[in-house]
Amino acid sequence: MITIKDIAARLQVSPSTVGRALADDPRISAAMKQKVQEVAGEMGYVANRAARMMRGVSSNLVGLVVPDIRNSFYSTIAHALSKCLEQEGYQLTLSETDDDRMTELRQIRELSSANVAGIIIVPSAKPHAETIRLLGMTPHIQLLRKHAALSDQWFGIDDAQAIYLPTRHLIELGHRRIAYIGSLAELPTGAARLKGFRDALASAGGACAGIEELGAPGSREFAQDALRRVLTLPEPPTAVVTGSVLHTFGVLEELLDSGVSVPKQLSVAGFSDEPAFRWWGPGLTTVALPVSELATACGLWFVHRMKQKVAGNAPYSAISPPTLVVRGSTQPPGASA
Amino acid sequence: MITIKDIAARLQVSPSTVGRALADDPRISAAMKQKVQEVAGEMGYVANRAARMMRGVSSNLVGLVVPDIRNSFYSTIAHALSKCLEQEGYQLTLSETDDDRMTELRQIRELSSANVAGIIIVPSAKPHAETIRLLGMTPHIQLLRKHAALSDQWFGIDDAQAIYLPTRHLIELGHRRIAYIGSLAELPTGAARLKGFRDALASAGGACAGIEELGAPGSREFAQDALRRVLTLPEPPTAVVTGSVLHTFGVLEELLDSGVSVPKQLSVAGFSDEPAFRWWGPGLTTVALPVSELATACGLWFVHRMKQKVAGNAPYSAISPPTLVVRGSTQPPGASA
DNA sequence: ATGAAAGCGCTAACAC
DNA sequence: GTGTTAGCGCTTTCAT
Numbered sequence: 001m002i003t004i005k006d007i008a009a010r011l012q013v014s015p016s017t018v019g020r021a022l023a024d025d026p027r028i029s030a031a032m033k034q035k036v037q038e039v040a041g042e043m044g045y046v047a048n049r050a051a052r053m054m055r056g057v058s059s060n061l062v063g064l065v066v067p068d069i070r071n072s073f074y075s076t077i078a079h080a081l082s083k084c085l086e087q088e089g090y091q092l093t094l095s096e097t098d099d100d101r102m103t104e105l106r107q108i109r110e111l112s113s114a115n116v117a118g119i120i121i122v123p124s125a126k127p128h129a130e131t132i133r134l135l136g137m138t139p140h141i142q143l144l145r146k147h148a149a150l151s152d153q154w155f156g157i158d159d160a161q162a163i164y165l166p167t168r169h170l171i172e173l174g175h176r177r178i179a180y181i182g183s184l185a186e187l188p189t190g191a192a193r194l195k196g197f198r199d200a201l202a203s204a205g206g207a208c209a210g211i212e213e214l215g216a217p218g219s220r221e222f223a224q225d226a227l228r229r230v231l232t233l234p235e236p237p238t239a240v241v242t243g244s245v246l247h248t249f250g251v252l253e254e255l256l257d258s259g260v261s262v263p264k265q266l267s268v269a270g271f272s273d274e275p276a277f278r279w280w281g282p283g284l285t286t287v288a289l290p291v292s293e294l295a296t297a298c299g300l301w302f303v304h305r306m307k308q309k310v311a312g313n314a315p316y317s318a319i320s321p322p323t324l325v326v327r328g329s330t331q332p333p334g335a336s337a
Numbered sequence: 338m339i340t341i342k343d344i345a346a347r348l349q350v351s352p353s354t355v356g357r358a359l360a361d362d363p364r365i366s367a368a369m370k371q372k373v374q375e376v377a378g379e380m381g382y383v384a385n386r387a388a389r390m391m392r393g394v395s396s397n398l399v400g401l402v403v404p405d406i407r408n409s410f411y412s413t414i415a416h417a418l419s420k421c422l423e424q425e426g427y428q429l430t431l432s433e434t435d436d437d438r439m440t441e442l443r444q445i446r447e448l449s450s451a452n453v454a455g456i457i458i459v460p461s462a463k464p465h466a467e468t469i470r471l472l473g474m475t476p477h478i479q480l481l482r483k484h485a486a487l488s489d490q491w492f493g494i495d496d497a498q499a500i501y502l503p504t505r506h507l508i509e510l511g512h513r514r515i516a517y518i519g520s521l522a523e524l525p526t527g528a529a530r531l532k533g534f535r536d537a538l539a540s541a542g543g544a545c546a547g548i549e550e551l552g553a554p555g556s557r558e559f560a561q562d563a564l565r566r567v568l569t570l571p572e573p574p575t576a577v578v579t580g581s582v583l584h585t586f587g588v589l590e591e592l593l594d595s596g597v598s599v600p601k602q603l604s605v606a607g608f609s610d611e612p613a614f615r616w617w618g619p620g621l622t623t624v625a626l627p628v629s630e631l632a633t634a635c636g637l638w639f640v641h642r643m644k645q646k647v648a649g650n651a652p653y654s655a656i657s658p659p660t661l662v663v664r665g666s667t668q669p670p671g672a673s674a
Numbered sequence: 675a676t677g678a679a680a681g682c683g684c685t686a687a688c689a690c
Numbered sequence: 691g692t693g694t695t696a697g698c699g700c701t702t703t704c705a706t
Contacts, residue, residue: 051682
C-alpha cells in the first residue's frame with residue numbers, strides 16, 4: 001500500500017508537505033502541489049481512511065436506516081440517495097429496523113461506532129432514549145416520519161393530504177360509508193394520515209360515516225383481516241381507503257380472494273403508486289407520492305449541509321405534495337360501471 | 338469517547354490487559370475478563386473501528402454491489418444479506434452499478450479503499466480489468482451472475498432451467514411459435530436463459546419455431562418495443578416467454594396498452610414471482626426463483642468463510658432450482674378460455 | 675514555504 | 691498473567 005511517506009521519499013520532501021499538498025493547504029506552493037498530485041496519481045496513492053478517521057475526521061459513510069428495504073418505498077429512497085451521495089464520494093450503508101426500537105438502537109449504535117458522517121433515518125414509532133442520545137451526537141436527517149425528539153431537519157410527504165385526497169374523491173363520488181385501513185396513529189405518519197381521513201369526512205359535514213381499522217404499517221395480514229372484518233359489518237362500507245403500501249397490497253389480495261366486485265360492490269383507493277397498481281382489476285385509484293424526488297432533495301440537502309464547515313443544524317422541513325391518480329377502482333356507489 | 342485507556346485507568350491495570358480481556362485472550366484470567374467486561378459496559382465503551390483498522394484488521398463492512406436496488410430481485414437480496422450479516426456484526430454497504438462497467442469500477446475502488454471485509458457482487462457483463470484485479474485482492478462472492486475471471490465462489494439460480502420450464506410448458510400446451518424476450522447473451526445469466534429457451538425448443542424436435550429478442554435486462558422499454566415488433570410479424574407467435582423481471586413488466590404493460598387478449602390471442606409466461614403477478618389479467622404463469630433463500634445461503638457462507646482464519650478460497654457453487662407457477666395466462670393456442 | 679515530532683486508539687511483539 | 695513499548699498512516703501544532 002502506497003502511503004504519504006512513499007510519496008515524500010520519492011520527492012525528497014517531508015511527509016507533512018505531501019499531506020498538506022494533498023489537503024490543498026494554502027501554505028504549499030502551487031508547483032509543489034502539482035508535483036505531489038502527479039506522483040500520487042502515478043504511484044496509485046489511495047488515502048488510508050482508517051488513519052484519517054483516527055485523526056477525528058468522520059468517515060465517508062452515510063447510514064440509511066429504514067424499516068425494510070424490500071418495501072419499494074424504501075428501495076426507491078435507497079436508490080435516489082445512493083446516486084446523490086455517490087457523486088460526492090459518500091458511501092451508503094444500509095440498516096433495517098423492522099420498525100423495532102431495539103433493532104433500531106442496535107443499528108444506531110453500530111453506525112455511531114463506525115463514525116459515520118451522517119445518518120438518514122426513517123425513525124420507528126418510539127425510538128429508545130439511547131437512540132435519541134446517539135443520534136443527537138451525529139448529523140442526521142429524518143425521512144418521511146418525523147419524531148419530535150430528533151433532528152429538526154426532515155423531508156417528508158404531506159401525509160394528511162395523501163389520505164385526504166382519495167377520501168375526498170370518494171365523498172365527491174357520493175360515498176357515505178367509507179372505511180380507512182391504515183397505519184397506527186402512534187407513528188407520526190399514521191397520525192397525519194388518520195387526520196387526513198377524518199378531515200375529509202368532516203368536510204362532508206357529518207353526512208359521511210367513517211370506519212377505522214389501524215394496524216402496523218408493515219403488515220399485509222392485518223389489512224387482509226381488517227378488510228374481511230369491515231365487509232362483514234351489518235352495514236358495510238361502499239368504499240375503502242388504504243393508508244400504507246403493504247395495507248394496499250393486503251386489501252388487493254383479499255379482494256381478489258373474496259371475489260368482491262370492484263368498483264361495483266366496493267370502491268377502492270390505494271396508497272403510493274406501484275407500477276402494478278395499473279393492472280389491478282379495473283386499475284387502482286391511488287395517491288402518487290414523489291418518493292424519489294423527496295429522497296433526492298434529502299440527499300442534496302445532506303451534501304450541502306456536510307459541505308459547510310459550521311454545524312448546519314438550522315431546522316429545515318420539506319413537505320412534498322401527493323397527487324391523486326384516478327383509475328377504474330373508484331366509482332359512484334352502486335354504479336353499474 | 339471512552340477508550341481502552343479509560344477502562345485501564347479505572348481498573349488500575351495496563352491498557353493492554355484491557356485490550357486482551359476484551360479480545361478474550363486466553364492469557365487473561367477469567368476474573369479480570371469479568372471485571373473488564375463489567376466496567377466496559379458500565380462506561381459505555383465502544384471500540385474505535387478506525388484504530389482497529391489501522392492495525393490491519395479489516396473493517397466490518399461488507400460491500401453489496403448490485404445493478405439497481407429498486408429491482409425487487411436485488412432488494413430481496415439486500416434484505417436477506419443484511420439480516421444474515423448483521424447478526425455477526427457486519428454492516429452492509431450498498432453500491433449500485435447500473436450495469437455499467439465504469440460505475441462498477443468506481444464502486445469497487447471505493448470499497449477497496451474502505452478496506453471492506455468482503456464484497457458480494459452481481460457483476461456486470463464485462464468487468465473492467467482493474468475491477469477484476471481489485472476484487473482479486475478482496476474476499477468476494479458472486480451472486481446470480483458468474484464471471485469467469487472472478488471468484489470461484491458463486492451462488493446462483495439455474496437460469497437455463499428458469500426459461501426451459503415455462504418454454505417447455507408452452508410447448509406441451511401445444512404452442513408452435515414462441516417468442517422469447519430476454520437478456521442479452523453477453524451476460525452469463527442471459528446466455529444460460531437463452532440456452533434454456535433453445536433447449537426447450539430443441540426438445541420439441543424442430544416442430545416449434547422460436548423468435549428471439551434480446552436486450553438489456555434492466556430495460557422495460559426494450560421489452561415493450563420487442564413485444565410490439567413480435568406481434569406485428571407476418572406470422573406472430575402464439576406465446577411469449579420473458580427473461581428478466583423488468584422485461585416481464587414491460588411486456589405486461591404493453592399487453593394492457595395494446596389490448597391483446599391473454600391467453601386467448603397470446604399466452605404469456607413471466608420471470609420471477611412478484612406478488613402483483615397474481616393480479617395481472619387472468620394471473621401470470623411465471624417461474625418462481627428462490628432469491629431470498631439464495632441470498633441467505635450466500636450470507637451464511639460468507640460469514641463461515643470469514644470465520645476461518647485461513648484464506649477460504651475453495652471454489653464453491655450453489656445452484657438453486659426455479660419452479661414453475663402456472664396461472665391463467667398460459668393456455669393451449671386458440672383456446673376459448 | 676517546509677520540516678520535525680507528537681499523538682489519535684488500538685494491537686502485538688517482547689519483557690518480566 | 692500482566693506490563694512496556696513500538697508503531698499502523700495521517701493530521702497538526704510548533705519550529706525553522
